[in-house]
Amino acid sequence: MNNDRWKDFVSGIEPINDGKWAEAAARLDRLTKPPGSLGRLEDMAKQLAGITGQLYPDLSRKAVIVMAGDHGVCEEGVSAFPSEVTPQMVLNFLNGGAAVNVLARQVGADVVCVDVGVNADLSHPSLVSRKVRKGTANMAQGPAMTREEAIAAIAAGFDLTGELAARGYRLFAAGEMGIGNTTASSAILSVLGATDTVQATGRGTGIDDVRLAHKQDVIRRAIERNRPNADDPIDVLAKVGGLEIAGLVGVILGAARHRCPVVIDGFISSAAALIASRLAPLSTSYMLASHLSHEQGHARLLERIGLAPILRMDMRLGEGTGAVLAFPLIEAAVNIMSQMATFDDAGISQAVDKSTPEKV
Numbered sequence: 001m002n003n004d005r006w007k008d009f010v011s012g013i014e015p016i017n018d019g020k021w022a023e024a025a026a027r028l029d030r031l032t033k034p035p036g037s038l039g040r041l042e043d044m045a046k047q048l049a050g051i052t053g054q055l056y057p058d059l060s061r062k063a064v065i066v067m068a069g070d071h072g073v074c075e076e077g078v079s080a081f082p083s084e085v086t087p088q089m090v091l092n093f094l095n096g097g098a099a100v101n102v103l104a105r106q107v108g109a110d111v112v113c114v115d116v117g118v119n120a121d122l123s124h125p126s127l128v129s130r131k132v133r134k135g136t137a138n139m140a141q142g143p144a145m146t147r148e149e150a151i152a153a154i155a156a157g158f159d160l161t162g163e164l165a166a167r168g169y170r171l172f173a174a175g176e177m178g179i180g181n182t183t184a185s186s187a188i189l190s191v192l193g194a195t196d197t198v199q200a201t202g203r204g205t206g207i208d209d210v211r212l213a214h215k216q217d218v219i220r221r222a223i224e225r226n227r228p229n230a231d232d233p234i235d236v237l238a239k240v241g242g243l244e245i246a247g248l249v250g251v252i253l254g255a256a257r258h259r260c261p262v263v264i265d266g267f268i269s270s271a272a273a274l275i276a277s278r279l280a281p282l283s284t285s286y287m288l289a290s291h292l293s294h295e296q297g298h299a300r301l302l303e304r305i306g307l308a309p310i311l312r313m314d315m316r317l318g319e320g321t322g323a324v325l326a327f328p329l330i331e332a333a334v335n336i337m338s339q340m341a342t343f344d345d346a347g348i349s350q351a352v353d354k355s356t357p358e359k360v
Contacts, residue, residue: 175320
């Protein structure tokens with residue numbers, strides 16, 4: 001693959017529609033409520049109008065895209081779970097038994113599971129196979145992958161999102177699965193977010209203090225050995241990232257390219273969002289941050305991107321679970337716009353403007 005193909009991913013991303021944003025703001029102020037009284041719901045309604053170019057976008061077709069990949073750095077003992085869990089969980093997703101499946105069914109969303117880098121041969125009728133390679137290399141010993149492989153994984157997410165948009169999907173969530181991916185995400189935050197590894201690194205799957213200190217040391221060594229260029233997000237992704245993280249970069253850029261809102265999940269999803277925002281700053285306006293993860297470093301990631309979380313649930317599962325939980329609130333913002341009466345419709349008097357003294 002041409003190493004410059006990433007330019008194709010970002011070239012078609014346009015600013016959101018400021019005119020529709022303003023039109024939505026004006027309508028919200030005419031609805032039967034004090035201006036701004038619905039808080040973040042109003043912010044989302046304006047953002048969704050700007051993203052889609054429609055005051056009342058139809059977001060009923062929803063997909064949570066779960067990108068799956070393995071990490072060679074697990075050889076260093078950075079996770080409480082073995083790498084075999086990645087393919088086992090992929091099959092769990094495909095059979096409908098994971099947390100994200102339960103939550104997606106509740107909100108009427110489809111789970112699309114993608115093998116972009118699982119270190120196993122998987123076969124299932126519902127699996128989307130876009131495998132670039134069988135897991136990354138051990139980033140503590142050298143680059144996690146080549147630049148070309150990172151771009152190929154981005155392309156997998158970008159192209160798939162385009163295919164789903166062509167089938168009528170209009171709301172996306174960025175989910176993931178990959179044992180060891182909090183290690184890669186912490187490294188990305190450390191480099192791109194200029195954050196000390198201690199502050200960037202959390203407990204992931206629930207490791208103890210001894211293993212946490214070891215994990216932080218592994219990340220430091222990986223950064224020192226590979227020297228990723230903080231001015232080149234793809235270089236950072238290739239050297240200390242993951243295939244599923246790269247796939248999510250493509251999902252986010254693809255959603256922005258097709259003017260669809262994309263809901264960012266937790267720590268790993270946000271690491272992908274940070275890379276996407278550095279590759280295409282305009283893509284940030286198409287993102288909604290679903291929740292603040294319990295994982296250390298997530299707040300810093302969101303701050304670096306410029307996103308504010310909708311929910312605070314102390315979750316740290318990943319898979320897209322937090323993003324799916326935010327779907328009903330996003331749809332509520334659209335329903336407020338389309339179903340709530342204006343003061344004129346309801347024959348209700350509006351507040352009197354007291355900014356100018358009355359003449360006597």
